[in-house]
Amino acid sequence: MAILLILSLFTARIVFNTLGEINYGIYNLVGGIIIFFSFLNSGLSNATRRYVTAEIETGTDETQRSTFNLCVLSHIFISIVIFILAETIGVWFVNTQLNIPEGREFAANIVYQLSVITAIVNIMQTPFQAVIIAHERMNIYAYFTIFDVIFKLIIIVLIQYINFDKLIVYALLIFIIGIFNVSIYRIYCYRNFKMCKWMFVKNKSQLKDIFSFTGWSLFGQAAVVATNQGVSVLINIFTSVVVNAAMGVANTIVNVVNGFITNFQTAFNPAITKSYVAKDNNYLKDLLIKTSKLSSFLLLIFAIPIIFESKNLLHIWLGDYPQYSSEFCNLSLGYIYLEAISAPLWMLIYSNKNIKRYQIIISSVYFLNIILSWILLFLKYPPYNIMIVRCFVNIILVIIRLIYCKKLLPTFKIALWTKEVILKSMIIALASSVLPFVIKNVLSIPPFISIITTTILSLIVSIPLIYTIGLTLQERQSTINILKKKLHI
Structure with a gap:
């Protein structure tokens, strides 16, 4: 956490100075739109952590594996729903409702599309992250988080020497880091936890149970995201x-x-x-x-x-x-x-x-x-x-x-x-x-x-x-x- 504190503040300063006030505002605003749609995943993430942790405490190897794979299938379904919403309602909102400075519309759309893909990638990572936390491997969780911040610091240094639209380059490199993070989480989980091995599951009752928990969790998550991102949109409008x-x-x-x-x-x-x-x-x-x-x-x-x-x-x-x-x-x-x-x-x-x-x-x-x-x-x-x-x-x-x-x-x-x-x-x-x-x-x-x-x-x-x-x-x-x-x- 001490490493994260130093690196995060140092990285944020370089990001702000490199992108500039306008581009920094655009990135926070446009990138936040996809977070609004990601509230669907937030509800499912709570269900995943709850069911995976409870199953580790009370279940067998077979039930743990079944529960994990049901959670993965659930996240695939949510990813498809978010992608459809983001590419329809989201695109319309970015191009018609947001107060984007003139001449920056193209860059804003590129940032938005990269944010959509990054969000989908992060959604697919959630079950694996939940398994690491449920097993209380906090040292591994800490290492992966530190690696993430270090890689972001490296790309911030790099974009200062790239003669192209820095906002677009920054969003692209953040996307690449997201892909890398998903890869290392999966490799670690596949090698260390039996429950992460793939199996075809037909347990409809448990899947229904997970989605029922998710559905009610969405009410709270939608409100949280509406608070964080909806208020940002209100500020932009007013x-x-x-x-x-x-x-x-x-x-x-x-x-x-x-x-x-x-x-x-x-x-x-x-x-x-x-x-x-x-x-x-x-x-x-x-x-x-x-x-x-x-x-x-x-x-x-x-x-x-x-x-x-x-x-x-x-x-x-x-x-x-x-x-x-x-x-x-x-x-x-x-x-x-x-x-x-x-x-x-x-x-x-x-x-x-x-x-x-x-x-x-x-x-x-x-x-x-x-x-x-x-x-x-x-x-x-x-x-x-x-x-x-x-x-x-x-x-x-x-x-x-x-x-x-x-x-x-x-x-x-x-x-x-x-x-x-x-x-x-x-x-x-x-x-x-x-x-x-x-x-x-x-x-x-x-x-x-x-x-x-x-x-x-x-x-x-x-x-x-x-x-x-x-x-x-x-x-x-x-x-x-x-x-x-x-x-x-």
Whole structure:
């Protein structure tokens, strides 16, 4: 994750400077359209991870192999559906509804077509990635992710020396990397997991079960994608592609931080599903609180310095950055915090096959993002206010997920979760913000020195507080034992 942080920020700076503000905005906007259609795959991906993980816990070699191959067939079907939608509705939308700068229409269409193919390739990779995570081979997952970032860094360096449309070249090389990623995932899975061997399956009841889970999962995924991509389209319609670039820049920083959280939580996802299937309720209850709490602490370590130093970071990182980038970045961190603490909750909910009612409620609430964002943009409020809407909606979602977790796990205590996760993280966040606030409002120091000073001061306060206040006595003792083992003390 440390390697990803450094490489991702370095790569993003080169991408922005190489492509330029307009091309960077086009790439984020047009490439995002296909992500909108990919919500079909997102729903199926949740089903794949759930069924593969549960089958590893309770099934035999034959049933595991059968389940995996049914998931592959399901992804082939979804790929065909997405391809048809992308080449009909998607092409029409890109060419008639988006605000593409004059003279860049051809490049935008090339980027779109390459994004379509890349999306199809990534969809076919999902079952293999799910198998690696379900087997908890997190080191392999980490290696493949690092390779991906390194290859992207290499192509960014290369396009600076290519005298052709850099936007098209960048999209083409990203597509090639996607093909390579699929290849290495498949080779590893075929060689290491028996369940990945091909077999013809006629289990219609299980296939129907998977698609039923997928169908209801699509409600939530459609709402998530509508929030992320639909709002980007609204910004483009009401403002310009430059604001899309600002949102893209902010998302780059936020996604790097969020990558730490999601990678951390990915390691817990199989454990949550397996413990739910095995009915190990005491372990599951403890795991939910610990995962949410540690996710919040991990996010605070990065979020506090970024919030106080976002403008200086953007200036040093990019030089001249798009207007509203800082506001988008800071408000997005609040949204990511709420996502991080509630992720273990929806992992538990997805461990249960019956998600119909949950998805109907969640989807209805999610679509408030589109409605309220449209109202704010129509009333000509600054575009970064859409992130305030997201935070508001996410607070509602956290409450709903807590109620559902209580229903699935009666011994789960909402009050204890609130105390351990929300209350402790608020205390740590407020205490860790005092010195950075003084630095920003009292002293006048150069940007780079300000970033270093703010980061060090926030860490000096936050890390001891996380250890003493955030962790229980048992967790502190476990931490010491782990450190002793790693350091061979």
